[in-house]
Amino acid sequence: MNxxxxxxxxxxxxxxxxxxxxxxxxxxxxxxTINTVENGIFVPSTVLALKLAQALDLSVEQLFxxxx
Amino acid sequence: MSYRxxxxxDRPTAESIERSRRSMGWVIPLVVVQQGFTIFRHGxxxxxxxxxxxxxxxxxxxxxxxxxxxxxxxxxKRDQAILNDEWHKxxxxxxxxxxxxxxxxxGCAMMIxxxxxxxxxxxxxxxxxxGALIVAVGRYTWLNRGEPDEGE
Numbered sequence: 001m002n003x004x005x006x007x008x009x010x011x012x013x014x015x016x017x018x019x020x021x022x023x024x025x026x027x028x029x030x031x032x033t034i035n036t037v038e039n040g041i042f043v044p045s046t047v048l049a050l051k052l053a054q055a056l057d058l059s060v061e062q063l064f065x066x067x068x
Numbered sequence: 069m070s071y072r073x074x075x076x077x078d079r080p081t082a083e084s085i086e087r088s089r090r091s092m093g094w095v096i097p098l099v100v101v102q103q104g105f106t107i108f109r110h111g112x113x114x115x116x117x118x119x120x121x122x123x124x125x126x127x128x129x130x131x132x133x134x135x136x137x138x139x140x141x142x143x144x145k146r147d148q149a150i151l152n153d154e155w156h157k158x159x160x161x162x163x164x165x166x167x168x169x170x171x172x173x174x175g176c177a178m179m180i181x182x183x184x185x186x187x188x189x190x191x192x193x194x195x196x197x198x199g200a201l202i203v204a205v206g207r208y209t210w211l212n213r214g215e216p217d218e219g220e
Contacts, residue, residue, distance in 0.1 A: 020218050028146060030086060033155035035216040048154055 006067040009038045012056045026055040082143070082150035090212060131205055159211045167204030174199040 013023055020038070024031045027048065036042035037052070044052065053060045112120070143151070174196050178187055 024150070028149040029153040030082070030150050030155060032086075032212070032216065033153050036155055042155055042158065045154055 002068070004040060004067050005043050005064055006040065007037065007064045009034070009052065009056070009063065012058060012063065013038075016056065018056075023052070023055060027051045082147035085143075085147075085151055087215075090209070090215070128201075131201055156212075159208060162211060163204045163208035166207040167200045170203035171196060171200040 013020070018026075020031045020034045024034045027034075028051075029048065033042065033044075033048075037044050037048075049060050049064055053063045056063060178192055178195065181187065
């Protein structure tokens, strides 16, 4: 089964007018981490997913979902 | 006109260290190769050997720092967190796996090669260690290449 973690990080970031750098700063990670999560290259840990959801004012389920 | 205060100007940041990690990756394996010859060169005098060992230790520690993101105690917590974030740990882990794989393959190749060619012990250690290091650092640099644009 081919599953991948999809997200609406970029879309939500755009809605809030945040840059990758600003979001990275809020979550205390590098911009590369934000970039790779956004592009589906890197699957974040639960802790980081929670931090991202908190920073973007969404629930984790609203931000990430599994795409089949 | 505004100037940055000197303490700020001198202090490394997570961003500047990330840039260094990216740009240094390709150079370090070459330095390892160069310094390795000094250590294992037959008939090298004591001063050359000490210099070689110093250079070797410096380069090795730099590589370990690059691969494992050893905590940089003089940096603020924020910079430490960024330098050891999940992406860097993931990249280091992957590079480490490649290094171990290279160690296994090179070791096996040397054992087979010994049937036909006598291999000096020093040369074998040199080849084994540096082969693995070069593969690990190369992989690390490849995965960590290029600062992406904001829109990418």
